[in-house]
Amino acid sequence: MFKLKKLEELLGLNEASEYGMPVFEKKLSKGIRGEANRDGTIFVDKNLPQKEIEKTVAHEKVHMDQMKRGDLYYDDTYVYWKGKRYLRSEMKEGAKDLPWEKEAYNKTKK
Ligand SMILES: [Zn+2]
Secondary structure (H helix, E strand, O other): OOOOOOOHHHHEOOOEEEOOOOEEEEEOOOOOOEEEEEOOOOEEEEEOHHHHHHHHHHHHHHHHHHHHHHOOOEEEEEEEOOOOOEEHHHOOOOOOOOHHHHHHHHHOOO
C-alpha cells in the first residue's frame, strides 16, 4: 500500500500560501523563523507549529509590502531601508529595534 502525497506536500508548500505569494516550509538557519524573498516567496521554518507559521507569515508579509512599496531592499551584504544602507554583518537580523522590523512587529501585534 502507498499513500499519494498531495502536490502541496511534495513542494513543501504551506497552507498559508496565497496566489502570487507561496509559502514554503524549509529548514532555515538557526534562530530564523521566516524569510521574505525578493521573488515574492516566503520561507518558514518547517519545524514550527501551524499557528506559529501563520504568525511568521503575517510578519514576513509586512516585509513583502515594504519591498513592494520600495522602502526595503537587500542584497548579500546590505539591507537598504528608505535610502539608508545597513551592513548586514553588523546587525542582528530580525532584531526588533531595526526600523523595518519595528514596523513588522507593530503591525502584527495581536
Ligand atoms: Zn522581520
